[in-house]
Amino acid sequence: MFQKIESNGYEIEVGSLENTSFSEFLDGYSQVKKLILVDENTHDHCLEYLLTAFNGLEDAEVMLMPCGEENKVLEVCFQVWEAWTDYKIGRKDLVINLGGGVVTDMGGFIASIYKRGIDFIHIPTSLLAMVDASVGGKTGIDLGMHKNQLGVFSNPKKVFVDAGFLTTLPNVEIKNGFAEMIKHGLILDRKHWENLKSIDFDDKASLTELIFESINIKNNLVKVDPFEKNERKKLNFGHTFGHAFEGFFMGEAVLLAHGHAVAIGIIAESYISFERKLLSEANFIEISTLICSHFEIPTFKNEWVDLIFNLMLNDKKNFDEKVQCVLLSDIGECIVDQPIYKKDLMLVMDLFANLNS
Ligand SMILES: NC(=O)c1ccc[n+]([C@@H]2O[C@H](COP(=O)([O-])OP(=O)(O)OC[C@H]3O[C@@H](n4cnc5c(N)ncnc54)[C@H](O)[C@@H]3O)[C@@H](O)[C@H]2O)c1
Incomplete structure (x- = not known):
């Protein structure tokens, strides 16, 4: 079957x-x-x-x-x-x-x-x-x-x-995939998010069902918007910050894996959602707690902010010369085309320093 x-x-x-x-x-x-x-x-x-x-x-x-x-x-x-x-x-x-x-x-x-x-x-x-x-x-x-x-x-x-x-x-790679599944739940499907909380990476049968759920969420978006004009943009949640973090570490001795970068990008973009009063504090804490239980937040130095923001400025999703981002309005709901500024990145750097202390 x-x-x-x-x-x-x-x-x-x-x-x-x-x-x-x-x-x-x-x-x-x-x-x-x-x-x-x-x-x-x-x-x-x-x-x-x-x-x-x-x-x-x-x-x-x-x-x-x-x-x-x-x-x-x-x-x-x-x-x-x-x-x-x-x-x-x-x-x-x-x-x-x-x-x-x-x-x-x-x-x-x-x-x-x-x-x-x-x-x-x-x-x-x-x-x-x-x-x-x-x-x-x-x-x-x-x-x-x-x-x-x-x-x-x-x-x-x-x-x-x-x-x-x-x-x-390897387990570390399983977790990288888990980050994108989390993204799918957060942007569109609270039930998938809830199901992911009890994921058992060793239970292949239950994993197949979760993989099927996750593919369906992505596929439903790409089917209606294959070239990312509207709905598909939702899939970029976690990636505006995530891609910049990943790109930045390509110039460092130790790379940051794509899934890992997306996981901390999700924390960053959930935090901005909370700061802009789109997402409740309880929801932000629920998200960051789950992600921090699986992923370490790397140490970021303040002097890296300009370089990381420059990478964000070159993101393919930008328009009107502004960095564009997807933010959460609830678990399972999101809004696209939200502008991001350097001060947002600085807020995220402070958050990461606090989460690491
Ligand atoms: N096209 C898209 O829509 C899309 C979406 C998300 C991510 N991506 C891209 O995907 C890439 C990340 O993918 P990834 O995390 O799979 O990275 P990867 O392809 O580098 O695989 C991760 C590691 O696992 C190893 N590996 C793969 N399968 C294995 C297996 N069955 N057993 C043992 N080792 C195995 C690989 O050799 C590699 O070392 C990034 O480049 C990212 O940009 C593309």
């Missing part, structure tokens, strides 16, 4: 891969070359299952990419495009992105640009990629400290979500 979600012209199938239509889907590509994109970890932990459990992948070319956000860059894309050109990959061939959000974002981008676009599917292997990165058609790569600065909207042919892959995913 598997559950099916209709998206914009493609389906997301949630369940054990062997029970989904993956085999039949591959049959449709029996006459063409198949390329499986993996990073070092999904090569070691996820690839063998795919190659041994399914017919039709015996001759697949496996392309290994270096893992980590620092490799979601144009230089790696060039290498893959050159290799595909050498392998004579054609317009009818199929790319299978097997990995976390870095592989699905970059693999989708590489496939969408190559020969003006070849078919690709996602098999997400991290929780974050299952509930977020593989859904909604955004593909892209980073440019220096600027997250996802280069990219295109491009839909996969299918997405197959199998929580079985999570058995080898």
Whole structure:
């Protein structure tokens, strides 16, 4: 048994891969070359299952990419495009992105640009990629400290979500995906938020149900607004501050993972919501307490404020030369296009210092 979600012209199938239509889907590509994109970890932990459990992948070319956000860059894309050109990959061939959000974002981008676009599917292997990165058609790569600065909207042919892959995913990465699930509950669905409070990361059956809930929340937004004109903007909650924090740490010795950055971005944007009297203090405390029980807040230095705010000023979501943000009006409700100023960032820095003391 598997559950099916209709998206914009493609389906997301949630369940054990062997029970989904993956085999039949591959049959449709029996006459063409198949390329499986993996990073070092999904090569070691996820690839063998795919190659041994399914017919039709015996001759697949496996392309290994270096893992980590620092490799979601144009230089790696060039290498893959050159290799595909050498392998004579054609317009009818199929790319299978097997990995976390870095592989699905970059693999989708590489496939969408190559020969003006070849078919690709996602098999997400991290929780974050299952509930977020593989859904909604955004593909892209980073440019220096600027997250996802280069990219295109491009839909996969299918997405197959199998929580079985999570058995080898380190706990810290599970929590990164949990941050995006929290976001989904907070912006749109109080029930999902409540369900997440008692999440058991080891209970795969209950996890599959929560993953399904979370994908549905995101998918309902991207279906009505695929190009982020209105409703889809809600998904940026936690990301105005989160992307700037993540980008800032790309220039430091220790990176801040995307999910971790979003988690503290959610605290920041919930706090601004409370400061502007949109969100009650009780709700703010409920949110920050849950997040702080899973994520550490890094130490921020006051002299970093200008650089972090500069990153916010370059955010793709801005208009009217103002930093734009999503704020909460309740748990399960939000409002978009709220301006953010440097003084808000300074308030957040004070909050973080207090939470850390
Ligand atoms: N396109 C979108 O809409 C969207 C949405 C949210 C996030 N993103 C992007 O997603 C990226 C973050 O994704 P992520 O957190 O999955 O990062 P990631 O792809 O770097 O994966 C995290 C780590 O887990 C490893 N890994 C993945 N699956 C594994 C498995 N089953 N077993 C063992 N190790 C495994 C990876 O090799 C990596 O080391 C960011 O670049 C972010 O910008 C995109």
